[in-house]
Amino acid sequence: MRRGTPPAIVALALTALAAPLEANAQDFVAPGPPLAPGSPLAALERGTMPASSRFALASAAVRWHGVSGLDTRAIAAAAGWRSARIAAGLSQTGDPAVGWTAAGLAAGVAHRAAGAGIRAVGRRDRTTPFTAPPAPDDLGVEIGGAAWVEAGAGLDVWCSAPQLWNAGAAPPLARGMELGLRARGEAWSLWLTREAARGPAGRTGVHTAGLALALPPVTAWIAGHSSPARGAFGLSARAAGIAVAAEVEGHPVLGETVRLSLGILGQ
Amino acid sequence: MSCAGLLVLVALATCSPPGRPIVAEVYYDAIGDDTGQEYVELFNPTSQARSLHGARLEAGDGAGPGRWTLRWTGGPGDSVGAGGRFLIGGAAVTPAPDALATLELQNGPDAMRLVWPDGAIEVVGWGAHAFAEYACGAPTPDVASGLALARVPDGSDRGGNDLDFRPAPPSPGRVNQPARDAAAARGTLDLEPAQPSPGAPCRLSGRWVNRGATPIAAGALAAVAEAVGADGVAIGLATFTLDATVAPAESVAFAVDLAAPPAGKWRLVARARLAGDEAPENDADTLLARVGPGPLRIVEVQFHPAAGEGEWIEVANRSGVRLDLDAFTLADRNGDPGAVDGGAPLSPESLAVLAQDPAALLARYPGLDPGRVRRVHPWAALNNTDDAEGVADIAVLADIDGTPCDRVAYSAAGVPAGVPLERGDDGGLVPALDPLGTPLAPPRTLPPLAGALEVAPRRIAAGADVRMSWSLPWDARLTLELHDLAGRRVGALRPEGPAARRGEFAWRAAGLPPGLYLVTLRARAADGSATLTRTLPVRLRGSTP
Numbered sequence: 001m002r003r004g005t006p007p008a009i010v011a012l013a014l015t016a017l018a019a020p021l022e023a024n025a026q027d028f029v030a031p032g033p034p035l036a037p038g039s040p041l042a043a044l045e046r047g048t049m050p051a052s053s054r055f056a057l058a059s060a061a062v063r064w065h066g067v068s069g070l071d072t073r074a075i076a077a078a079a080g081w082r083s084a085r086i087a088a089g090l091s092q093t094g095d096p097a098v099g100w101t102a103a104g105l106a107a108g109v110a111h112r113a114a115g116a117g118i119r120a121v122g123r124r125d126r127t128t129p130f131t132a133p134p135a136p137d138d139l140g141v142e143i144g145g146a147a148w149v150e151a152g153a154g155l156d157v158w159c160s161a162p163q164l165w166n167a168g169a170a171p172p173l174a175r176g177m178e179l180g181l182r183a184r185g186e187a188w189s190l191w192l193t194r195e196a197a198r199g200p201a202g203r204t205g206v207h208t209a210g211l212a213l214a215l216p217p218v219t220a221w222i223a224g225h226s227s228p229a230r231g232a233f234g235l236s237a238r239a240a241g242i243a244v245a246a247e248v249e250g251h252p253v254l255g256e257t258v259r260l261s262l263g264i265l266g267q
Numbered sequence: 268m269s270c271a272g273l274l275v276l277v278a279l280a281t282c283s284p285p286g287r288p289i290v291a292e293v294y295y296d297a298i299g300d301d302t303g304q305e306y307v308e309l310f311n312p313t314s315q316a317r318s319l320h321g322a323r324l325e326a327g328d329g330a331g332p333g334r335w336t337l338r339w340t341g342g343p344g345d346s347v348g349a350g351g352r353f354l355i356g357g358a359a360v361t362p363a364p365d366a367l368a369t370l371e372l373q374n375g376p377d378a379m380r381l382v383w384p385d386g387a388i389e390v391v392g393w394g395a396h397a398f399a400e401y402a403c404g405a406p407t408p409d410v411a412s413g414l415a416l417a418r419v420p421d422g423s424d425r426g427g428n429d430l431d432f433r434p435a436p437p438s439p440g441r442v443n444q445p446a447r448d449a450a451a452a453r454g455t456l457d458l459e460p461a462q463p464s465p466g467a468p469c470r471l472s473g474r475w476v477n478r479g480a481t482p483i484a485a486g487a488l489a490a491v492a493e494a495v496g497a498d499g500v501a502i503g504l505a506t507f508t509l510d511a512t513v514a515p516a517e518s519v520a521f522a523v524d525l526a527a528p529p530a531g532k533w534r535l536v537a538r539a540r541l542a543g544d545e546a547p548e549n550d551a552d553t554l555l556a557r558v559g560p561g562p563l564r565i566v567e568v569q570f571h572p573a574a575g576e577g578e579w580i581e582v583a584n585r586s587g588v589r590l591d592l593d594a595f596t597l598a599d600r601n602g603d604p605g606a607v608d609g610g611a612p613l614s615p616e617s618l619a620v621l622a623q624d625p626a627a628l629l630a631r632y633p634g635l636d637p638g639r640v641r642r643v644h645p646w647a648a649l650n651n652t653d654d655a656e657g658v659a660d661i662a663v664l665a666d667i668d669g670t671p672c673d674r675v676a677y678s679a680a681g682v683p684a685g686v687p688l689e690r691g692d693d694g695g696l697v698p699a700l701d702p703l704g705t706p707l708a709p710p711r712t713l714p715p716l717a718g719a720l721e722v723a724p725r726r727i728a729a730g731a732d733v734r735m736s737w738s739l740p741w742d743a744r745l746t747l748e749l750h751d752l753a754g755r756r757v758g759a760l761r762p763e764g765p766a767a768r769r770g771e772f773a774w775r776a777a778g779l780p781p782g783l784y785l786v787t788l789r790a791r792a793a794d795g796s797a798t799l800t801r802t803l804p805v806r807l808r809g810s811t812p
Contacts, residue, residue, distance in 0.1 A: 026752060065754060065785060070804050097725045098783060098806040125806075127726070137808060166811035172783035173752040203755065227755050251754050253787055254802055 026173050027091040027102040028074050030060035030261040031234045031247030033212040040078030043087035044104035046160040047146030049115035053080025058263035066255020069095040083109045096126040116147035140169030156182040174198040187214045281424045282403035284387035288347045294415040295372035305370040306356025311347040312422045319345040321384035329376030329401045339368040362440050375409040410434040417443040445545030448479040451552035462671045463527035472522035477513040485512045489540040494533040530559030561672030562586030566690050570649035573685025576631035577624035584613045600661040602647030620706045681764015691742045697767040720788045720801035735772045743790040750785040781809030
């Protein structure tokens with residue numbers, strides 16, 4: 001974070017514990033606009049290394065589409081030294097019948113105007129007790145990466161490919177490469193993303209547009225997604241280094257997806 | 268123009284010789300055997316009696332020129348009083364004719380003529396004639412069996428048979444068009460619903476026709492509706508008045524809401540009441556109706572057979588007594604009733620299959636009891652496509668006399684190919700749980716569910732079968748959809764279609780990449796009053812390609 005940063009940018013930074021707002025995240029997703037400066041969850045979920053080198057600890061919980069047997073619980077930590085960044089976390093999703101446990105690790109470099117990193121997530125299905133040896137079919141790993149850069153004054157672009165390489169059990173959700181553009185001002189930010197289609201033939205990419213407004217210590221945002229058309233609304237707040245965020249996303253058929261996060265940002 | 272010239276023109280423009288009786292009605296085609304039933308009615312519109320002595324009635328064969336044959340000649344005692352009628356006809360005519368004669372009139376093109384001793388002739392022709400001698404002006408069209416050619420009004424003489432005569436119910440010896448006559452339009456009486464429950468509200472509708480020569484004022488026409496049981500005892504259902512003015516030859520619809528009589532077979536009668544009605548014999552229309560359930564119930568319908576077994580409908584005997592199936596008919600919404608082959612009576616609580624092709628059905632289901640598989644002929648092909656109201660067709664079971672026995676409508680939308688429909692809990696038809704159907708067997712039943720939706724197993728390999736079970740508070744239109752974890756719709760597993768409250772659907776998880784998917788049940792009550800959505804996750808195992 002730059003010294004003397006305007007209050008609006010500081011306000012945006014209050015979402016530091018929030019991961020990028022994205023429809024197709026899974027293990028370490030958390031509420032908030034994209035390119036949060038110090039988010040360990042974003043680093044694990046997408047590979048976008050935070051601009052801040054400060055220590056951060058975050059936890060998140062997600063209820064997917066209102067399905068009670070499909071909750072995600074995640075905890076992650078991130079730290080940096082000079083330009084180096086590293087993050088690690090654990091996550092568990094769903095009941096044993098369908099769920100899995102994930103461990104994530106991300107590393108990269110970043111400074112105030114650019115960042116790049118790789119992330120790896122290993123999963124183990126919850127078919128057997130954690131103390132028992134896993135069945136070979138229950139293990140899987142995915143490796144991907146991301147990079148972002150401040151392309152101009154108040155203009156950021158990024159690219160994330162979270163599943164460049166997979167091995168073992170397939171991930172619960174096939175995720176495509178995402179391109180994003182963010183414009184930001186004193187008390188606002190506006191972003192557009194497009195994620196390429198992956199999975200069954202005939203699928204289309206997902207487009208997202210969002211707008212965040214900051215009124216410290218509170219930030220509010222709205223976002224709209226395509227395929228199918230749906231909207232989300234979120235709020236975050238920070239005080240004394242503790243940040244909370246919540247977001248609700250509607251769906252024309254399925255129930256609402258609720259994302260919550262709680263985090264601590266080092267001084 | 269002189270007065271004499273005007274009279275000549277008027278005479279040329281008429282078909283009846285002036286100042287003498289005229290032909291008022293010709294009945295040449297009785298229903299069934301015509302013998303003794305044909306008649307010709309003469310009407311004397313003048314104020315003086317007229318002798319018919321020497322008058323000849325001749326039948327004309329329109330197949331060639333000059334083919335006139337004498338049928339009757341007036342004797343010295345034959346005459347028609349002023350305003351009176353004289354009936355010439357067979358012995359079966361009621362009232363008895365004034366003169367008995369075998370007329371042997373034929374369907375058109377044919378004719379009859381009345382030849383007076385002074386040479387005056389009146390011709391009445393019907394059908395399409397090639398020779399002018401067989402009609403005055405244009406002939407009338409042929410009439411259907413059971414109808415007469417009647418001069419309406421009785422003194423009409425407008426210069427052409429087609430202008431003076433029209434088809435009408437036979438009225439020998441009586442006025443053809445009374446001054447005042449409210450008649451039922453036969454066959455228009457209808458009951459909605461067709462088979463109400465005892466005491467349930469229903470609507471009786473039909474039409475009245477003003478067959479009189481004068482208008483019927485608003486409020487002058489009343490009617491009674493009653494139900495007549497098998498024992499002949501009548502129950503009054505409603506009395507009502509029509510508030511519309513009905514011009515001569517016009518008709519007016521009526522509808523009256525009433526409570527259905529007790530359960531059983533009834534003959535519903537709607538009878539017009541008009542003060543001064545001169546033709547009370549045409550005042551009533553009747554309808555055979557059944558209140559409450561009939562002795563046979565439709566329990567399963569195969570409208571789209573996939574293996575060449577032909578269409579079939581399963582029925583159950585719920586009468587408590589043995590039933591002869593040939594005492595019933597089967598039809599679709601628009602078809603003529605098909606007769607059911609006879610055989611051994613069906614025992615109480617037993618099932619039978621009414622089949623389009625029993626041999627093909629038995630070949631498809633070899634274990635069926637041939638004695639309970641009956642052919643229906645002609646078979647009314649059941650439709651496979653819904654109309655704008657979401658109904659593909661209606662299976663209609665009736666007593667042999669036409670009394671409704673059972674009827675059930677169905678929708679074909681969303682019904683998997685070849686899967687029959689079974690009666691659901693609310694009486695509607697829903698896809699059978701067993702895709703092969705259960706002819707001559709009770710419907711398959713399922714154990715109760717703890718929730719509205721169950722999916723098992725929930726972790727599967729590619730190509731495995733998944734059983735989706737639901738339990739709803741109502742019969743519904745139901746769809747099962749698949750989404751991925753991100754909420755993107757992958758596809759419809761079961762397109763929207765009718766479903767029983769308790770049902771199952773088997774899905775083979777093929778053609779999808781491994782991952783986590785969400786199975787979503789969306790149901791809305793058949794009457795649209797409620798909706799329900801449930802989602803459960805399914806994990807499709809597999810390695811990344």
